[in-house]
């Protein structure tokens with residue numbers, strides 16, 4: 001089992017978290033934390049001297065107590081939903097890591113519920129699709145899937161993950177464009193004395209000037225070193241020469257994200273760009289680091305990785321349909337959108353989804369570099385519960401109404417006994433009211449500790465999976 005649990009004895013735990021051994025035993029008795037053996041397997045009874053507890057679970061529990069959220073912990077943590085022992089490469093298996101995305105859940109969580117509550121051939125809907133985790137996992141399990149998201153870039157990521165590729169051709173294109181940009185990048189660095197070149201020097205200057213003249217984005221000019229900017233613009237302009245253009249856009253976007261002038265420890269939520277060429281103290285690496293000054297390094301890093309990931313998914317994907325709709329889930333005419341698909345007219349068997357949490361993330365803004373680079377239209381105003389609207393009572397009220405409006409809109413297409421699973425960090429206890437306004441009843445709640453995410457974020461927290469059905 002995993003060392004991520006940080007197993008310790010009761011006495012050690014008490015010392016490490018500043019409590020008494022009696023406190024720790026009390027948490028066990030009240031079902032707040034679990035008992036483990038030395039191998040990290042959950043146990044009912046422990047023989048003398050062999051009982052272990054998880055420091056990680058204790059810390060989560062104590063942080064919930066501190067935030068006044070202990071009451072949400074009443075059912076205790078579900079023993080199987082922590083996924084403590086799932087290694088990183090499985091949480092980000094095949095296409096799930098084609099592009100970073102703050103706020104995605106892990107495929108293992110989707111798999112756990114789909115395997116228990118649904119069958120192959122069922123139709124599963126995710127009205128807050130994000131980067132498409134439910135869709136990819138559902139397809140792997142031979143289910144038809146439908147995803148809706150308001151953000152055009154999230155839909156692009158999901159479409160690229162879900163697409164069926166001619167793997168040889170896609171790999172060729174990925175490596176071909178990489179080579180062309182690498183040649184160009186080498187030229188950018190070539191000294192004037194070295195006259196041997198594929199591009200005469202004045203041509204390189206012409207290309208640079210043309211690329212910069214066409215770049216109107218202040219954001220791009222501010223958040224990237226000059227060389228990184230030129231390289232990414234050059235790559236972008238080559239994309240129309242290829243067949244799998246969206247795949248290349250997502251690959252470039254991933255490289256661009258990692259090429260911003262941001263500290264390594266703050267890739268997800270950077271505040272201000274670092275000065276070009278100036279070292280900074282890196283909390284992630286515990287040493288001085290320099291901000292990246294180019295994009296080609298990341299293009300190299302992600303090109304083969306992308307080709308490998310799409311090939312891996314291609315081997316295990318099923319032939320069930322994956323349907324992606326860019327729309328506001330409160331108002332989309334889902335029936336019309338599905339009319340020309342293979343699942344037209346089929347009642348939907350269930351939902352597995354994770355709505356935005358109130359006031360937590362701006363889903364367009366997290367990918368601002370991609371919107372600026374490709375000029376995708378933004379639909380920020382239609383995001384439910386964005387960070388910029390905060391967590392005030394008014395924001396919570398709007399959130400309740402927004403999420404309920406989504407369920408009311410899609411419920412008519414669901415079977416009468418459809419099963420609905422909603423993953424939420426419901427720290428304001430809004431879901432009972434959301435269920436009421438949606439015409440749903442809460443059947444059960446599963447609580448899980450979130451210590452493993454695919455993206456960096458703040459401290460560990462607890463989330464609830466609400467199991468609901470039509471009222």
Ligand SMILES: C[S@@+](CC[C@H](N)C(=O)[O-])C[C@H]1O[C@@H](n2cnc3c(N)ncnc32)[C@H](O)[C@@H]1O
Nearest residue numbers: 104105128130131133149150328329363383384
């Ligand atoms: C928590 S994320 C979903 C993450 C997803 N489970 C994954 O693994 O990638 C919530 C998503 O809801 C989307 N969203 C917000 N308001 C929406 C609306 N009105 N209609 C459709 N989608 C919306 C956001 O763009 C965001 O991608």
